[in-house]
Amino acid sequence: MMEHRDFLSITDLSFNEIEKIFSKAKEHKYSMPVQSLYGKSVVLVFEKASTRTRISFEVGIARMGGHPIVLTPEGTQMARGEPLKDTARILSGYCDGIVMRTFGHIRVEEMAHFASVPVINALTDLLHPCQVLADCFTLSQRFGELAGKKIAWIGDGNNMANSWINAAAVLGFELALACPEGYDPDQGIMDSALELGAQISVTRDPAAAAAGAIAVNTDVWASMGQEDEADGRRKEFSGFQVNGKIMEHAVPEAVFMHCLPAHREEEVTEDVLEGPQSIVWEQAQNRLYVQEAIVDFLLRQ
Ligand code: CP
Ligand code: NVA
Numbered sequence: 196m197m198e199h200r201d202f203l204s205i206t207d208l209s210f211n212e213i214e215k216i217f218s219k220a221k222e223h224k225y226s227m228p229v230q231s232l233y234g235k236s237v238v239l240v241f242e243k244a245s246t247r248t249r250i251s252f253e254v255g256i257a258r259m260g261g262h263p264i265v266l267t268p269e270g271t272q273m274a275r276g277e278p279l280k281d282t283a284r285i286l287s288g289y290c291d292g293i294v295m296r297t298f299g300h301i302r303v304e305e306m307a308h309f310a311s312v313p314v315i316n317a318l319t320d321l322l323h324p325c326q327v328l329a330d331c332f333t334l335s336q337r338f339g340e341l342a343g344k345k346i347a348w349i350g351d352g353n354n355m356a357n358s359w360i361n362a363a364a365v366l367g368f369e370l371a372l373a374c375p376e377g378y379d380p381d382q383g384i385m386d387s388a389l390e391l392g393a394q395i396s397v398t399r400d401p402a403a404a405a406a407g408a409i410a411v412n413t414d415v416w417a418s419m420g421q422e423d424e425a426d427g428r429r430k431e432f433s434g435f436q437v438n439g440k441i442m443e444h445a446v447p448e449a450v451f452m453h454c455l456p457a458h459r460e461e462e463v464t465e466d467v468l469e470g471p472q473s474i475v476w477e478q479a480q481n482r483l484y485v486q487e488a489i490v491d492f493l494l495r496q
Pocket of ligand 2 (some may be wrong): 318323353354355414415417418419454455456
C-alpha cells in the first residue's frame with residue numbers, strides 16, 4: 196500500500212503543518228491557485244446532505260486543475276450493499292483522494308483503513324475538522340496567533356464542539372464550552388485534549404463561557420440524523436441561545452461564528468446572525484481556500 200496521510204481529525208496535523216496549511220490557504224485566497232492537481236481525480240462521497248462542504252470541495256479541486264467526482268450513495272452499488280471496504284479499494288484505484296461525509300465516525304475510519312489514497316473527513320457524527328480548521332484560519336486572519344486567546348462554544352457538545360476541542364489542543368487557545376446537562380462533548384476527546392495540556396472548561400452558564408472571549412460559536416441544536424429529537428432539544432437548549440446579551444459578555448471586538456446552516460431565533464437570534472459582529476459568510480468563504488490547502492498538502496505527500 197502506498198504511504199499516505201489522511202485528515203480525519205484536527206489532531207492528525209501538527210501545529211507546524213497547520214501553519215503551513217494556513218499560509219497556503221492565504222495564497223489561494225488572494226491569487227488563483229497553481230494547477231497542482233492537474234491530471235488528478237478526487238471523489239467526494241456524501242452520505243449526508245451538504246451545501247458548503249460539497250460545493251467548496253468540488254470548486255476547489257477544479258480550481259487546482261483536478262477532477263472532482265461527487266458520489267451520493269443512491270445510484271451506486273453502495274446503496275445495494277457493497278461493503279465500504281470494497282468501495283474504498285475500488286475508489287483508490289481510480290482516484291487520488293477521497294473526501295467523505297457520513298454518519299458514524301467508524302465509517303470514515305474504515306474508508307481510510309482500506310483506501311490507499313488520502314481520505315478527508317467532510318463531517319461525521321463525531322467530528323467536523325474541515326470546518327473548524329477553516330474557522331481557526333478565519334480567526335487567525337483577524338486576531339493573529341490564537342494561542343492564549345479565549346474562544347467560546349455555546350450549545351450542543353456535537354461534532355463541531357469536539358473538533359473545537361481538538362483544535363484547542365493543537366493550537367493552544369483557551370476553549371470555554373457551555374452545554375446543557377446531558378449534551379456535553381465526547382469524553383474521550385476531552386480527556387485526550389486535557390492530557391495534551393489543553394485549556395478547556397465545560398460550564399452550564401453561557402454568559403460565563405462568553406466572558407472575555409474573542410469569538411462566540413454556536414451550531415444547530417439538532418444535527419443531521421437527530422431530526423426526531425428536535426422538539427425535545429428545543430426545550431433543553433432554550434437557555435443556550437446566542438443573543439445580544441450573551442455577546443455583551445465577550446470582548447468588544449469579539450465575533451460571532453456559526454458553521455451554518457443556522458436556525459434563526461433558535462440557537463442564534465436574527466440580529467446577532469445578521470449583525471456587525473457576525474463573520475459567518477467569511478467563515479463559509481474560507482472553507483474553499485483552507486480545503487484547497489488541505490487537499491494540496493495531502494496529495495503532495
Ligand atoms: N457548514 C457545513 O459543513 O455546511 P454544509 O452542511 O452545507 O456542508
Ligand atoms: N452539527 C451539524 C453541522 C452541520 C454542518 C450537523 O452535524 O448537522
